[in-house]
Amino acid sequence: MTTTVLFVGPHQDDELLSLPIRNYVGARAADGTSPAYDVHVLLCTTGENSGIRPFTMDKPAFGKARDDEFRRAVRRAGVLPENIHIAPFSDPGMVRPADGGLTANLAYGIVASFLEVYPGAWVKTLTNLQLPSGVAQRHADHVALGQAAVQLLGDGLIVPNGLRLYVEPYHRAAFSSAYPSIHLGSESSTNYGVTRAALKEYDVKDAVGFKFGFGWASVNEYFQLVYDNPTSYWHVPILP
Numbered sequence: 126m127t128t129t130v131l132f133v134g135p136h137q138d139d140e141l142l143s144l145p146i147r148n149y150v151g152a153r154a155a156d157g158t159s160p161a162y163d164v165h166v167l168l169c170t171t172g173e174n175s176g177i178r179p180f181t182m183d184k185p186a187f188g189k190a191r192d193d194e195f196r197r198a199v200r201r202a203g204v205l206p207e208n209i210h211i212a213p214f215s216d217p218g219m220v221r222p223a224d225g226g227l228t229a230n231l232a233y234g235i236v237a238s239f240l241e242v243y244p245g246a247w248v249k250t251l252t253n254l255q256l257p258s259g260v261a262q263r264h265a266d267h268v269a270l271g272q273a274a275v276q277l278l279g280d281g282l283i284v285p286n287g288l289r290l291y292v293e294p295y296h297r298a299a300f301s302s303a304y305p306s307i308h309l310g311s312e313s314s315t316n317y318g319v320t321r322a323a324l325k326e327y328d329v330k331d332a333v334g335f336k337f338g339f340g341w342a343s344v345n346e347y348f349q350l351v352y353d354n355p356t357s358y359w360h361v362p363i364l365p
Contacts, residue, residue, distance in 0.1 A: 126154060126159075127154065127159060127160050127161065127162065127163050128161065128162050128163070128245075128246075128247060129162070129163045129165065129243045129245065129246040129247070130149050130162045130163065130164050130165065130246065130247045130248075130249065131165045131166075131167060131236075131239055131240075131243070131246045131247065131248050131249070132144045132146055132164070132165070132166045132167070132249050132250070133166075133167045133169065133235075133236055133248065133249070133250040133270060133274070134166070134167070134168055134169065134250070134251075135169050135170055135224070135227055135232075135251065135264070135266040135267055135269075135270050136168075136169075136170055136172050136175075136224050136264075136266065137168060137172045137191040137192065137194055137195040137327075137340060138194075138195070138198075138327055138340040138343075138344070138348075139251065139267070140166050140168070140195070140198075140199060141198055141199075141202065141320070141323055141324055141327075141351070142293065142294070142295075142324075142344075142347055142348065142351050143251060143291045143292070143293045143294065143357060144249055144250070144291055144357055145249075145291075145312040145314065145357040146164065146166065146199070146202045146203075146204065146323075147202050147203065147314050147315055147316055147319055147320045147323070147355075148312055148314065148315045149161075149162040149164050150162075150164050150202060150203035150204060151203060152315075163208070164203075164204050164205075164208060165204070165208040165209075165210060165239070165243070165246070166199050166204055166208065166209050166210065167210045167211075167212065167214065167235070167236070167239060168192070168195055168210070168211045168212060169212045169221070169222070169227055169231075169232060169235050169266070169270060170212075170221065170222050170223060170224040170225075170226070170227050170266060171184075171188040171191075171221055171222070171223045171224060172187075172188055172191040172192075172223075172224050173185070173187050173188040173191070173223050173224065174223050174224045174225050175187075175191070175224065175339070175343050176343070177339050177342055177343040178339075184223075187339075190335060190336075190337055190339060191339055191340070192211060193335065193336070194326060194327050194329075194336070194337075194338075194339060194340050195209075195211075196209055197326040197329070198323045198324070198326035198327055198340075199323070201319070201322050201323040201326050202319060202320065202323040203319060210239070212235045213235060213238065214235060214238040214239045214242070215238045215239070215241065215242055216234070216238045219234060219235065219238065224266060225265070225266065226266075227265075227266040227269050227270065228269050229269045229270075229272040229273045229276065230273075231269075231273075232269050232270045232272070232273035232274075233273040233276055233277060235273075236248065236250075236270075236273060236274065236277055237277060237282055240277070240282050240283065245284050245287070246283075246284075246287070247283075247284070247287045247288070247289075248274055248277070248283050248287060248288050248289075249288075249289045249291065249359075250270050250271060250274050250288075250290065250291065251267045251268075251270055251271050251290065251291055251292075251293065252267075252268075252271045252290040252291060252292050252300075252360065253268060253270075253271030253272040253274065253275050253290060253362075254268075254271070254290075254300070254303075254304065254307075254363075255268050256296065256299050256300065256303050257303050260299050260302070260303060261296055261299040263293070263296060267293070271290055274288055274290065274362070275288070275290075275362050275363075275364065275365075278362055278364065279364055279365070288361075288362050289359045289360075289361070289362075290359060290360055290361070290362055291357055291358060291359045292309060292358045292359070292360070293347075294347075294350055294351055294354070294356065294357070294358060295346070295347050295350055297309065297358050300358075307360050307363075308360065309358045309359065309360055310358070310359050310360070311356055311357070311358050311359075312356065312357045312358075312359065313355065313356045314355035314356070317355055320355040321352055321355065324341075324348060324351060324352050324355075325341075325352075327339070327340030327341045327348065328340070328341035328342075328348070
């Protein structure tokens with residue numbers, strides 16, 4: 126039996142920096158021949174407000190370039206092109222928010238629209254838990270997406286035991302310090318070579334080919350951390 130698995134990232138690059146896509150691509154079911162997982166990846170925001178945007182490039186062109194990096198990276202990770210999605214998923218009346226504008230309500234609608242088409246899908250996204258002020262600050266879009274996922278689970282749209290919440294590797298130490306009672310599981314990449322090649326798609330520079338390496342340049346230290354140690358960290362949801 127093949128299980129649909131949805132990886133949801135708020136911005137271009139979060140899907141590889143924090144989520145273990147490669148561990149599910151190519152995995153085989155118990156019969157040894159059928160795929161264990163039908164892997165999908167969903168991007169929620171435009172990414173156009175990043176401070177890395179050149180002043181010579183308008184926001185729509187910048188967002189398009191970032192979307193191209195996202196698609197190339199996820200394909201390199203092994204995800205089928207038709208399983209790479211950019212919000213809105215199926216609701217033509219829904220508008221993809223810019224980064225910084227992803228609320229829990231918007232994220233709920235984006236993910237719920239996928240689950241309408243793929244009921245029973247497992248969902249893997251970023252944790253809903255914030256870090257204490259003065260320790261480290263998680264991006265509000267990341268928190269909102271996690272909050273939406275927990276609400277979808279509580280409302281029964283995500284199946285029981287079908288949600289895992291991931292902590293950004295660059296916040297792992299701060300998270301463990303802030304939440305010592307929460308156990309973090311870890312998932313190291315099943316293929317470091319493929320994972321690293323996918324990460325490097327965010328560093329390709331070829332202006333003629335409309336490739337600018339925006340992702341890697343914007344958070345160089347985060348990419349280097351994950352490139353050196355491609356490991357994701359997760360916890361089970363804590364329902365209110």
